[in-house]
Amino acid sequence: MALNLTTWQPPEFTRPEVGLAGAVDARGANWRDVSANNVDLRGANLCRVDLRGADLSTCQMTGADLRLALYDSSTKVPVDIDLPTSGAVGPGAKLSGVYLNSTDLRGVDLRGAVLMGAYLSGTDLSGAILDGVRLVGSDLRAAILRGAMCRGTRFATCQLDGADFRGADLTDAGLEGAESIKGADFSLTTGLGSQREILLARPYEELDCWNPLTRNTTRSSLESLP
Known part of the structure:
Protein backbone atom coordinates (compact mmCIF):
# COMPACT_ATOMS: atom_id res chain seq x y z
CA MET A 1 0.00 0.00 0.00
CA VAL A 89 12.90 -2.12 30.54
CA GLY A 90 11.64 -1.90 34.11
CA PRO A 91 11.53 -3.63 37.51
CA GLY A 92 12.64 -7.26 37.35
CA ALA A 93 13.37 -7.11 33.61
CA LYS A 94 15.44 -9.95 32.15
CA LEU A 95 17.89 -8.07 29.94
CA SER A 96 21.13 -10.02 30.03
CA GLY A 97 23.31 -9.30 27.02
CA VAL A 98 21.05 -6.61 25.55
CA TYR A 99 22.38 -3.58 23.68
CA LEU A 100 21.43 -0.40 25.52
CA ASN A 101 24.39 1.73 24.47
CA SER A 102 23.75 5.48 24.88
CA THR A 103 20.11 4.87 25.84
CA ASP A 104 18.27 7.48 27.93
CA LEU A 105 17.26 5.60 31.10
CA ARG A 106 17.15 8.55 33.47
CA GLY A 107 15.02 7.87 36.52
CA VAL A 108 14.01 4.39 35.35
CA ASP A 109 13.10 1.84 38.04
CA LEU A 110 15.22 -1.27 37.45
CA ARG A 111 14.98 -2.83 40.88
CA GLY A 112 15.62 -6.56 40.73
CA ALA A 113 16.46 -6.50 37.02
CA VAL A 114 19.07 -8.84 35.52
CA LEU A 115 21.49 -7.06 33.18
CA MET A 116 24.43 -9.46 33.18
CA GLY A 117 26.68 -8.88 30.20
CA ALA A 118 24.57 -5.94 29.02
CA TYR A 119 26.01 -3.23 26.78
CA LEU A 120 25.46 0.06 28.61
CA SER A 121 28.36 2.21 27.45
CA GLY A 122 27.36 5.85 27.33
CA THR A 123 23.93 5.09 28.79
CA ASP A 124 22.40 7.82 30.95
CA LEU A 125 21.18 6.20 34.18
CA SER A 126 21.05 9.43 36.19
CA GLY A 127 18.65 9.04 39.11
CA ALA A 128 17.81 5.47 38.10
CA ILE A 129 16.91 2.91 40.76
CA LEU A 130 19.34 0.01 40.39
CA ASP A 131 18.94 -1.55 43.82
CA GLY A 132 19.75 -5.26 43.71
CA VAL A 133 20.49 -5.24 39.97
CA ARG A 134 22.96 -7.81 38.67
CA LEU A 135 25.30 -6.09 36.24
CA VAL A 136 27.99 -8.76 36.27
CA GLY A 137 30.15 -8.55 33.16
CA SER A 138 28.37 -5.48 31.76
CA ASP A 139 30.01 -2.72 29.76
CA LEU A 140 29.40 0.58 31.60
CA ARG A 141 32.20 2.61 30.05
CA ALA A 142 31.31 6.32 30.09
CA ALA A 143 27.92 5.51 31.59
CA ILE A 144 26.29 8.27 33.62
CA LEU A 145 24.99 7.16 37.02
CA ARG A 146 24.73 10.55 38.75
CA GLY A 147 22.48 10.30 41.77
CA ALA A 148 21.56 6.70 40.96
CA MET A 149 20.44 4.30 43.70
CA CYS A 150 22.88 1.39 43.51
CA ARG A 151 22.28 -0.30 46.86
CA GLY A 152 23.37 -3.92 46.64
CA THR A 153 24.10 -3.62 42.91
CA ARG A 154 26.58 -6.20 41.61
CA PHE A 155 29.38 -4.74 39.44
CA ALA A 156 31.69 -7.79 39.33
CA THR A 157 33.83 -7.96 36.15
CA CYS A 158 32.15 -4.77 34.84
CA GLN A 159 34.03 -2.27 32.71
CA LEU A 160 33.57 1.06 34.49
CA ASP A 161 36.12 3.18 32.61
CA GLY A 162 35.00 6.80 32.64
CA ALA A 163 31.74 6.06 34.48
CA ASP A 164 30.21 9.02 36.31
CA PHE A 165 29.00 7.90 39.76
CA ARG A 166 28.82 11.38 41.30
CA GLY A 167 26.25 11.50 44.09
CA ALA A 168 25.24 7.85 43.70
CA ASP A 169 24.25 5.70 46.68
CA LEU A 170 26.65 2.72 46.60
CA THR A 171 25.66 1.13 49.90
CA ASP A 172 26.57 -2.58 49.80
CA ALA A 173 27.36 -2.33 46.08
CA GLY A 174 29.89 -4.90 44.87
CA LEU A 175 32.59 -2.80 43.19
CA GLU A 176 35.73 -4.56 44.34
CA GLY A 177 35.47 -7.14 41.54
CA ALA A 178 35.06 -4.60 38.72
CA GLU A 179 37.33 -5.28 35.75
CA SER A 180 38.42 -1.65 35.52
CA ILE A 181 37.54 1.68 37.15
CA LYS A 182 39.91 3.73 35.00
CA GLY A 183 38.74 7.34 35.02
CA ALA A 184 35.55 6.60 36.97
CA ASP A 185 34.41 9.50 39.18
CA PHE A 186 33.09 8.64 42.66
CA SER A 187 32.78 12.20 43.99
CA LEU A 188 29.98 12.79 46.53
CA THR A 189 28.96 9.12 46.55
CA THR A 190 27.66 7.56 49.76
CA GLY A 191 27.86 4.07 51.18
CA LEU A 192 31.26 2.97 49.85
CA GLY A 193 32.53 2.24 53.35
CA SER A 194 35.53 -0.09 53.42
CA GLN A 195 35.39 -0.50 49.65
CA ARG A 196 36.93 2.95 49.33
CA GLU A 197 40.31 1.66 50.56
CA ILE A 198 40.03 -1.43 48.37
CA LEU A 199 39.43 0.71 45.30
CA LEU A 200 42.32 3.04 46.23
CA ALA A 201 44.63 0.01 46.16
CA ARG A 202 44.01 -0.56 42.46
CA PRO A 203 46.77 0.14 39.87
CA TYR A 204 47.82 3.74 39.31
CA GLU A 205 46.90 3.39 35.62
CA GLU A 206 43.27 3.27 36.74
CA LEU A 207 43.42 5.68 39.66
CA ASP A 208 45.35 8.51 38.01
CA CYS A 209 43.31 8.66 34.82
CA TRP A 210 41.17 11.73 34.11
CA ASN A 211 37.44 11.46 33.59
CA PRO A 212 36.92 13.41 30.33
CA LEU A 213 33.51 14.67 31.45
CA THR A 214 34.15 15.67 35.06
CA ARG A 215 37.86 16.56 34.72
CA ASN A 216 38.61 14.62 37.86
CA THR A 217 40.80 11.58 38.45
CA THR A 218 39.51 8.40 40.02
CA ARG A 219 42.04 8.74 42.85
CA SER A 220 41.08 12.32 43.73
CA SER A 221 37.35 11.46 43.62
CA LEU A 222 37.86 8.58 46.07
CA GLU A 223 40.17 10.58 48.34
CA SER A 224 37.59 13.38 48.53
CA LEU A 225 35.11 11.08 50.28
CA PRO A 226 34.88 11.31 54.08
Whole structure:
Protein backbone atom coordinates (compact mmCIF):
# COMPACT_ATOMS: atom_id res chain seq x y z
CA MET A 1 0.00 0.00 0.00
CA ALA A 2 1.36 3.42 -0.96
CA LEU A 3 2.18 5.80 1.89
CA ASN A 4 -0.35 8.64 2.16
CA LEU A 5 1.74 11.61 3.17
CA THR A 6 -1.33 13.76 3.85
CA THR A 7 -2.36 11.58 6.79
CA TRP A 8 1.01 10.18 7.86
CA GLN A 9 2.51 11.21 11.18
CA PRO A 10 5.75 10.17 12.87
CA PRO A 11 5.39 7.00 15.01
CA GLU A 12 6.35 8.89 18.18
CA PHE A 13 3.20 11.03 17.83
CA THR A 14 0.86 8.01 17.81
CA ARG A 15 -1.64 8.03 20.67
CA PRO A 16 -3.75 5.11 21.93
CA GLU A 17 -6.72 7.30 22.86
CA VAL A 18 -7.67 7.89 19.22
CA GLY A 19 -9.07 5.32 16.80
CA LEU A 20 -6.19 3.21 15.50
CA ALA A 21 -6.59 1.07 12.41
CA GLY A 22 -4.26 -1.55 11.01
CA ALA A 23 -0.87 -2.44 12.42
CA VAL A 24 0.03 0.23 14.97
CA ASP A 25 3.48 1.81 14.79
CA ALA A 26 4.14 3.86 17.93
CA ARG A 27 7.92 3.59 18.18
CA GLY A 28 9.29 6.05 20.73
CA ALA A 29 5.86 7.43 21.66
CA ASN A 30 5.08 8.83 25.09
CA TRP A 31 2.14 6.85 26.52
CA ARG A 32 3.00 7.63 30.10
CA ASP A 33 -0.02 7.51 32.43
CA VAL A 34 -2.46 6.95 29.56
CA SER A 35 -5.52 4.73 29.94
CA ALA A 36 -6.58 2.92 26.77
CA ASN A 37 -9.74 0.81 26.60
CA ASN A 38 -10.05 -2.14 24.22
CA VAL A 39 -7.51 -0.82 21.72
CA ASP A 40 -6.32 -3.39 19.17
CA LEU A 41 -2.54 -3.50 19.61
CA ARG A 42 -2.00 -6.96 18.14
CA GLY A 43 1.35 -7.01 16.37
CA ALA A 44 1.92 -3.35 17.26
CA ASN A 45 5.41 -1.89 17.16
CA LEU A 46 5.80 -0.46 20.66
CA CYS A 47 9.60 -0.32 20.72
CA ARG A 48 10.88 2.38 23.10
CA VAL A 49 7.37 3.49 24.07
CA ASP A 50 7.16 5.01 27.56
CA LEU A 51 4.50 2.91 29.28
CA ARG A 52 5.19 4.00 32.84
CA GLY A 53 1.89 4.38 34.66
CA ALA A 54 -0.08 3.32 31.57
CA ASP A 55 -3.17 1.10 31.81
CA LEU A 56 -3.45 -1.16 28.75
CA SER A 57 -5.02 -4.05 30.63
CA THR A 58 -8.10 -4.26 28.39
CA CYS A 59 -6.18 -4.00 25.12
CA GLN A 60 -5.33 -6.83 22.74
CA MET A 61 -1.54 -7.05 22.64
CA THR A 62 -0.73 -10.46 21.19
CA GLY A 63 2.50 -10.24 19.19
CA ALA A 64 3.22 -6.64 20.19
CA ASP A 65 6.91 -5.70 20.01
CA LEU A 66 7.82 -4.25 23.41
CA ARG A 67 11.59 -4.17 23.10
CA LEU A 68 13.12 -1.30 25.10
CA ALA A 69 9.68 0.02 26.09
CA LEU A 70 9.77 1.56 29.58
CA TYR A 71 7.47 0.29 32.31
CA ASP A 72 7.19 0.61 36.07
CA SER A 73 5.36 -1.05 38.95
CA SER A 74 2.11 0.72 38.03
CA THR A 75 2.07 -0.28 34.34
CA LYS A 76 -0.90 -2.54 33.55
CA VAL A 77 -1.02 -4.92 30.59
CA PRO A 78 -3.16 -7.99 29.70
CA VAL A 79 -2.53 -11.09 31.80
CA ASP A 80 -0.95 -12.91 28.86
CA ILE A 81 1.82 -10.29 28.53
CA ASP A 82 4.89 -10.84 30.72
CA LEU A 83 6.68 -7.51 30.80
CA PRO A 84 9.91 -8.73 32.49
CA THR A 85 10.61 -11.18 29.65
CA SER A 86 9.23 -9.07 26.79
CA GLY A 87 12.41 -7.07 26.18
CA ALA A 88 10.90 -4.04 27.92
CA VAL A 89 12.90 -2.12 30.54
CA GLY A 90 11.64 -1.90 34.11
CA PRO A 91 11.53 -3.63 37.51
CA GLY A 92 12.64 -7.26 37.35
CA ALA A 93 13.37 -7.11 33.61
CA LYS A 94 15.44 -9.95 32.15
CA LEU A 95 17.89 -8.07 29.94
CA SER A 96 21.13 -10.02 30.03
CA GLY A 97 23.31 -9.30 27.02
CA VAL A 98 21.05 -6.61 25.55
CA TYR A 99 22.38 -3.58 23.68
CA LEU A 100 21.43 -0.40 25.52
CA ASN A 101 24.39 1.73 24.47
CA SER A 102 23.75 5.48 24.88
CA THR A 103 20.11 4.87 25.84
CA ASP A 104 18.27 7.48 27.93
CA LEU A 105 17.26 5.60 31.10
CA ARG A 106 17.15 8.55 33.47
CA GLY A 107 15.02 7.87 36.52
CA VAL A 108 14.01 4.39 35.35
CA ASP A 109 13.10 1.84 38.04
CA LEU A 110 15.22 -1.27 37.45
CA ARG A 111 14.98 -2.83 40.88
CA GLY A 112 15.62 -6.56 40.73
CA ALA A 113 16.46 -6.50 37.02
CA VAL A 114 19.07 -8.84 35.52
CA LEU A 115 21.49 -7.06 33.18
CA MET A 116 24.43 -9.46 33.18
CA GLY A 117 26.68 -8.88 30.20
CA ALA A 118 24.57 -5.94 29.02
CA TYR A 119 26.01 -3.23 26.78
CA LEU A 120 25.46 0.06 28.61
CA SER A 121 28.36 2.21 27.45
CA GLY A 122 27.36 5.85 27.33
CA THR A 123 23.93 5.09 28.79
CA ASP A 124 22.40 7.82 30.95
CA LEU A 125 21.18 6.20 34.18
CA SER A 126 21.05 9.43 36.19
CA GLY A 127 18.65 9.04 39.11
CA ALA A 128 17.81 5.47 38.10
CA ILE A 129 16.91 2.91 40.76
CA LEU A 130 19.34 0.01 40.39
CA ASP A 131 18.94 -1.55 43.82
CA GLY A 132 19.75 -5.26 43.71
CA VAL A 133 20.49 -5.24 39.97
CA ARG A 134 22.96 -7.81 38.67
CA LEU A 135 25.30 -6.09 36.24
CA VAL A 136 27.99 -8.76 36.27
CA GLY A 137 30.15 -8.55 33.16
CA SER A 138 28.37 -5.48 31.76
CA ASP A 139 30.01 -2.72 29.76
CA LEU A 140 29.40 0.58 31.60
CA ARG A 141 32.20 2.61 30.05
CA ALA A 142 31.31 6.32 30.09
CA ALA A 143 27.92 5.51 31.59
CA ILE A 144 26.29 8.27 33.62
CA LEU A 145 24.99 7.16 37.02
CA ARG A 146 24.73 10.55 38.75
CA GLY A 147 22.48 10.30 41.77
CA ALA A 148 21.56 6.70 40.96
CA MET A 149 20.44 4.30 43.70
CA CYS A 150 22.88 1.39 43.51
CA ARG A 151 22.28 -0.30 46.86
CA GLY A 152 23.37 -3.92 46.64
CA THR A 153 24.10 -3.62 42.91
CA ARG A 154 26.58 -6.20 41.61
CA PHE A 155 29.38 -4.74 39.44
CA ALA A 156 31.69 -7.79 39.33
CA THR A 157 33.83 -7.96 36.15
CA CYS A 158 32.15 -4.77 34.84
CA GLN A 159 34.03 -2.27 32.71
CA LEU A 160 33.57 1.06 34.49
CA ASP A 161 36.12 3.18 32.61
CA GLY A 162 35.00 6.80 32.64
CA ALA A 163 31.74 6.06 34.48
CA ASP A 164 30.21 9.02 36.31
CA PHE A 165 29.00 7.90 39.76
CA ARG A 166 28.82 11.38 41.30
CA GLY A 167 26.25 11.50 44.09
CA ALA A 168 25.24 7.85 43.70
CA ASP A 169 24.25 5.70 46.68
CA LEU A 170 26.65 2.72 46.60
CA THR A 171 25.66 1.13 49.90
CA ASP A 172 26.57 -2.58 49.80
CA ALA A 173 27.36 -2.33 46.08
CA GLY A 174 29.89 -4.90 44.87
CA LEU A 175 32.59 -2.80 43.19
CA GLU A 176 35.73 -4.56 44.34
CA GLY A 177 35.47 -7.14 41.54
CA ALA A 178 35.06 -4.60 38.72
CA GLU A 179 37.33 -5.28 35.75
CA SER A 180 38.42 -1.65 35.52
CA ILE A 181 37.54 1.68 37.15
CA LYS A 182 39.91 3.73 35.00
CA GLY A 183 38.74 7.34 35.02
CA ALA A 184 35.55 6.60 36.97
CA ASP A 185 34.41 9.50 39.18
CA PHE A 186 33.09 8.64 42.66
CA SER A 187 32.78 12.20 43.99
CA LEU A 188 29.98 12.79 46.53
CA THR A 189 28.96 9.12 46.55
CA THR A 190 27.66 7.56 49.76
CA GLY A 191 27.86 4.07 51.18
CA LEU A 192 31.26 2.97 49.85
CA GLY A 193 32.53 2.24 53.35
CA SER A 194 35.53 -0.09 53.42
CA GLN A 195 35.39 -0.50 49.65
CA ARG A 196 36.93 2.95 49.33
CA GLU A 197 40.31 1.66 50.56
CA ILE A 198 40.03 -1.43 48.37
CA LEU A 199 39.43 0.71 45.30
CA LEU A 200 42.32 3.04 46.23
CA ALA A 201 44.63 0.01 46.16
CA ARG A 202 44.01 -0.56 42.46
CA PRO A 203 46.77 0.14 39.87
CA TYR A 204 47.82 3.74 39.31
CA GLU A 205 46.90 3.39 35.62
CA GLU A 206 43.27 3.27 36.74
CA LEU A 207 43.42 5.68 39.66
CA ASP A 208 45.35 8.51 38.01
CA CYS A 209 43.31 8.66 34.82
CA TRP A 210 41.17 11.73 34.11
CA ASN A 211 37.44 11.46 33.59
CA PRO A 212 36.92 13.41 30.33
CA LEU A 213 33.51 14.67 31.45
CA THR A 214 34.15 15.67 35.06
CA ARG A 215 37.86 16.56 34.72
CA ASN A 216 38.61 14.62 37.86
CA THR A 217 40.80 11.58 38.45
CA THR A 218 39.51 8.40 40.02
CA ARG A 219 42.04 8.74 42.85
CA SER A 220 41.08 12.32 43.73
CA SER A 221 37.35 11.46 43.62
CA LEU A 222 37.86 8.58 46.07
CA GLU A 223 40.17 10.58 48.34
CA SER A 224 37.59 13.38 48.53
CA LEU A 225 35.11 11.08 50.28
CA PRO A 226 34.88 11.31 54.08
